[in-house]
Amino acid sequence: MDAWFERYDNPQHDLVMAVRDAVLEADDRVTETIKWQAPTFAYRGNIASFFPKAKAHASLMFHRGAELPDPEGLLEGEGETSRVAKFADADDLERKRAALQGLVRAWIAARDAD
Known part of the structure; x- marks a missing residue:
């Protein structure tokens, strides 16, 4: 993973790293x-x-996002299956961190219930 991010040349690099940290936390x-040439x-x-x-924002596709509760409307x-969360900048991420x-x-709870 670290090697991929070291090679990742994008103006949103720092924001993508911050979103990554929020997900892992x-x-x-x-x-x-790395799947489909993406983290x-x-x-x-x-x-x-x-x-x-994506160059204008950080974009994170939830593969089965249509199945997830999304009370904050993130x-x-x-579509029938996937949904996308977009983050414009660090402040936007902080506003959306709890929802993310x-x-x-919610994904983990659903998998644990199976």
């Missing part, structure tokens, strides 16, 4: 790997992946 059981978070299945080519999209971590925890 949500629960110590979350792991990360991907997992716990008993894929939780979310970065869209590394997730965008209307809530989504990760």
Whole structure:
């Protein structure tokens, strides 16, 4: 993972790293790997992946986001399965941190209930 991030040349590099930290801080059981040429978070299945080519914001796709409770309305999209969380800057991330971590925890709770 560290090698991927060292090579990641994007104006949103620091923001993507901050989002990464927020996701990993949500629960110590979350792991990360590179899938689809992007950092991907997992716990008993894929939780979310970065869209590394986004340059105007940090974009994190929740693979099965349509299944997750989203009381804060963080997730965008209307597809049957996936949803996207976008973060414009560090302040935006801080405003959305609790909602982001809530989504990760909701995924974990659902997997633990299976």
